[in-house]
Amino acid sequence: MQTRLTEILGVEHPVMLAGMGGVSYATVVTAVSEAGGFGCLGASTMSHETMVREIADVRSSTDKPFGVDLLTAMPGSMVAQVEAIIEGGATVFVAGLGVPAEVVELCHANGVLVVNMCGKVDHARRALDAGCDMVVAQGTEAGGHTGTVATMPLVPQIVDAVGEQIPVVAAGGLFDGRGLAAALALGADGVWMGTRFIATPEARSVIGYKEAMLAAGEDGTVVSKAFSGKTMRVLRNDTTRFYEEHPNELTPFPEQLGISMNGGFFHLGGDEHTPGVDPAREGYPTGQGVGAIDALIPAGDLVRQIVAEAEGVLASLSRYAGR
Template sequence: MSRITDLLGSRHPIIQGAMGVISNPEMVAAVSEAGGFGLLATAFAADPGLVRDQAQATKELTDKPFGANLFVMNPLAARFARVFAEEGVKCVTVSGGSPRELIPMLHEAGIRVIVVTPNADSARSAEAAGADAIVAEGAESGGVQGLKGSSTMVLVPAVVDAVNLPVIAAGGIGDSRGYRAALALGAEGVQVGTRFIATRECIAHDNYKSAIVETKETGTGLVDMGRFRIRALRTGLAEKMLRGEEPADQAFRGEAIEASWLGGDLNAGVLPAGEITGLVSDIPSVKEVIEEMVGANRSQRS
């Protein structure tokens, strides 16, 4: 068992990154059943009762370990942490800000904490705050980004050198080549987002999945949200935002997300996706993605 599979309790050191409404119980269970580690998302959650329902629904679907993401910018993050403790979740990721306040209560509840960081300095701070492992998330990844970032290729070794903790690479990993590259850089596991959207089990609308398949490696951009940025598909709406012709804040909220991610109206909201879109060319099952990644069914291109 590696340090990461020991921490996660999963067969493979592959975390399915939290992805808002997409990380529903079916998705999380599919990943955990396939030997990865599914994560429920709470970044947009506003109701601890619904978060508890999601944790319980996931337990109905799998008896394999799964985790959850706590997003520090969500003011209810500490309440969600208590819910996960009560529901027996053993490992969470913390992202979107400093983990300092959450780590002591999570540890007291017996929950291991993996902190998502965009640079070596915040990885050092997370280690000082008591993190059990670090996700080093490169700027090519889909979703929320800090205002400064570096690529996974540079970030992962920088974080490996900076801390004395197991490091998990995120950003631009979608197949066995990316997985092996991450291990070669010193990571002991990977966190994958965009590749898992284009899978059969994902509830994302087919238009979102097809857009990921069709988008080249140059087809994403960083949409400015003020305190942070979002790497997203360069749809017509996103192009307007990138030119400053359209405000971005409403396009990353409940209704816009429902209409675009789940409803398939690609110009109704921001559609987060990473540069790995350039290497995603099909919509397989979650199990096929994981097995190809770990080499059980090696990609013909590798």
């Protein structure tokens, strides 16, 4: 299935693994890229040294293209991080929470594409103006930091605003081949999936995360500022309920991130050996597609399954096309 996205990325399938902080480490990134999708490291929760090591791990495990995602709004030097991304051999830099205007030229001078996460049409226009090579249109259904506009209305409006100039990738609540087919129907060039890929054996996670996802229904998530001070979709639990009842105790980003980490209820970036994780209080970023997930599936199989299902859906829809 070739689209503008597969062309620009140099991959086989228009399926991108979201660069999820705490989850998208080298193992799952390699598995997705090896399967012909596009793996993206979620480096927002990594130290500089860890990011460099994870990039090297991917590079030594696959010859296929991969990317690295960082949050523009995080304190620290984005230029130094982007230099390490370039040096490590990634082909794409993805920026969440803000347009990464100061590193676009640096990336382009080194043959690295720049992608911007967008929750509104205006974000996409600003990304285009700043020289970004494509945008991810992420609807509110998404796990992690998220806006208020849903995927279904957001994607075609972003396509209308910038889709003639640059590829648009759909995200938020998409978890299978039907979602990929729907994204293409809305004018997107592919999908960027997060939540579905957490439920793979290769994804990194703290204790209780995958189990809580398998148990959750489609209404098991809530948008809360409890874990970072910015609106984040997570599994509903005792912590989200506490802050719903005590909103005055919330502090702004990034202070609230310090409070959740030091308070022992957010360990994103940890793994199954990280001590002190209480599933009733822990922040587990998750999208609304979670209700459809009832098994862990190897990430490479997932990529192939999503594409095969989308091809079947698109073929069967042709019966509505008339003669």
